[in-house]
Each structure stands twice: as C-alpha cells, then as structure tokens.
Amino acid sequence: MLHIFPDPSSIADYVSNTLVERIRSKPDVVLGLATGATMEPVYSRFVEKVRQQRVDVSRLTSFNLDEYVGLSGDHPKSYSSYMRQHLFEHLPFDRSRLHLPDGLAPDLDAHSHEYSIKVERCGGIELQLLGVGSNGHIGFNEPGTPFDSRCHVVRLSERTRRDNSRFFEGNAVVPEFAITMGMVEIMQAREILLVATGESKAHIVAEWYRREVTEMVPFTVLKRHPRAKIILDEAAASQLPEQVQRTLMAVPA
Numbered sequence: 001m002l003h004i005f006p007d008p009s010s011i012a013d014y015v016s017n018t019l020v021e022r023i024r025s026k027p028d029v030v031l032g033l034a035t036g037a038t039m040e041p042v043y044s045r046f047v048e049k050v051r052q053q054r055v056d057v058s059r060l061t062s063f064n065l066d067e068y069v070g071l072s073g074d075h076p077k078s079y080s081s082y083m084r085q086h087l088f089e090h091l092p093f094d095r096s097r098l099h100l101p102d103g104l105a106p107d108l109d110a111h112s113h114e115y116s117i118k119v120e121r122c123g124g125i126e127l128q129l130l131g132v133g134s135n136g137h138i139g140f141n142e143p144g145t146p147f148d149s150r151c152h153v154v155r156l157s158e159r160t161r162r163d164n165s166r167f168f169e170g171n172a173v174v175p176e177f178a179i180t181m182g183m184v185e186i187m188q189a190r191e192i193l194l195v196a197t198g199e200s201k202a203h204i205v206a207e208w209y210r211r212e213v214t215e216m217v218p219f220t221v222l223k224r225h226p227r228a229k230i231i232l233d234e235a236a237a238s239q240l241p242e243q244v245q246r247t248l249m250a251v252p253a
C-alpha cells in the first residue's frame with residue numbers, strides 16, 4: 001500500500017491520471033476532495049489533462065473533506081475559495097454537484113449531520129483524495145478522534161493551527177474550529193489515495209510505518225482499508241527504514 005515516487009510532479013501525474021481514468025469509466029463518479037499545499041500540483045496537472053483529453057467533468061459529484069468554521073465561502077482563506085482557485089473555476093463542472101461544508105451554518109451540528117447524510121445519499125465516495133497533517137490528521141480528524149466519528153465540528157489542535165498559519169499571512173488568525181468529514185465517511189470510500197510530500201511529512205510517515213493502528217495517529221486507520229494507497233515522494237519517505245525505501249522505489253505504483 002506504500003508507493004514512493006521521485007517527486008511531487010510525478011505524483012501529480014499519477015494521481016491526475018487515476019482521476020481521469022475514473023471519470024472516463026464513470027462520468028457520474030463521486031469524488032472526495034482534499035485541500036492543502038500537497039494537492040495544488042495534483043489539481044493543476046488534473047486541469048491540464050482534462051483539457052488536453054477533453055474529459056467530460058460535468059456529471060461528477062464531489063464532496064470536500066472540511067472547512068473552517070466562521071469563514072464564509074468567499075473568504076480568501078476558506079477551503080471553498082481554495083477549491084475555486086485551484087480547481088473549480090478552471091473546468092466546466094456542474095457547480096450544483098460540488099459540495100463543501102458551510103463554515104457559517106447557523107447550526108453546525110445539524111449541518112454536519114446533513115453533510116454526512118448527503119454523502120450517503122449519493123452512494124458514498126468512490127475515490128477519496130487525502131493529504132495528511134504533520135500530526136497524522138486526515139481531513140481535520142485530529143489525534144484522538146474516535147474511528148467511529150462521522151462528519152463533525154472539531155476544535156483544531158495548536159499544532160494544526162500553527163502549521164496552517166502559513167496560509168494566513170498578516171494578522172489573520174487561523175480559526176479555532178472546523179467542520180470535517182469523520183473517519184467513517186473517509187473509511188467508507190471505496191478507494192483512497194493519500195498523498196504526502198516533502199521532508200516535513202517524513203516523521204509522521206515513519207510513525208505510520210512503525211505503529212499499529214491507533215487513534216493517536218489518525219491515518220494509521222488506512223492500514224485497515226482494502227484499497228488505500230499511501231503515495232510518497234522521496235523526501236516524505238526519507239525516514240522509513242532504508243530497506244523499505246529501496247524496495248518500494250523499485251516497484252511502480
């Protein structure tokens with residue numbers, strides 16, 4: 001389930017090819033989408049490929065993993081803006097099929113529940129993209145989140161807020177809360193591609209490798225998923241045992 005690529009650009013090729021294949025074979029596929037710097041090259045390569053190969057994206061449905069509480073969809077640091085900037089405004093999607101949690105919903109718990117039901121009504125997610133936080137979070141499921149959690153409101157850890165402060169320049173403060181799809185919706189996806197790139201992820205990737213499945217390192221749960229791939233560049237794989245690095249680099253994903 002571990003795959004090592006030379007660099008983020010070859011990962012972008014691999015992941016965007018997988019996305020294009022899935023959409024071609026099932027134009028009304030349901031995708032789970034992620035944000036974060038890791039996904040930027042993936043979306044940019046995907047946009048190029050869709051244009052070159054004239055892939056019809058108008059019938060696909062997507063659900064984003066998470067959104068900050070208190071930021072409107074128009075706020076430049078919201079994940080809604082991120083998705084428009086990196087993906088949605090570049091291709092002729094049917095906007096009514098693109099879903100993100102609403103960080104300004106008046107009743108956040110009710111909204112989280114509705115979001116979860118919406119995913120279920122669409123038949124669940126077929127292909128889920130994931131990044132990973134430096135503490136092992138997926139979506140915004142922080143260490144300690146029960147594996148049976150569904151979409152919910154979360155108080156972000158200090159570490160996550162510090163990590164994400166790089167996107168909030170100036171005096172802007174990283175919100176304290178977010179809405180995230182839970183571990184259940186993520187694990188119910190039929191297929192999962194988690195991407196980790198760069199040295200800053202090497203430590204948590206090594207931790208993933210060493211440890212049994214534990215709620216303290218949320219993405220270890222993927223060891224229980226029958227079709228999850230952990231896709232690394234060489235920098236993110238650099239703290240894995242050398243033997244493992246050698247073997248995996250030899251095997252194409």
Ligand code: GLP
Pocket residue numbers: 034035036037038039065066130131132133134138139140160164
């Ligand atoms: C955020 C998002 C996650 C993302 C993670 C890693 O906290 N909620 O979904 O995977 O950051 O982000 P980056 O790719 O910027 O390292």
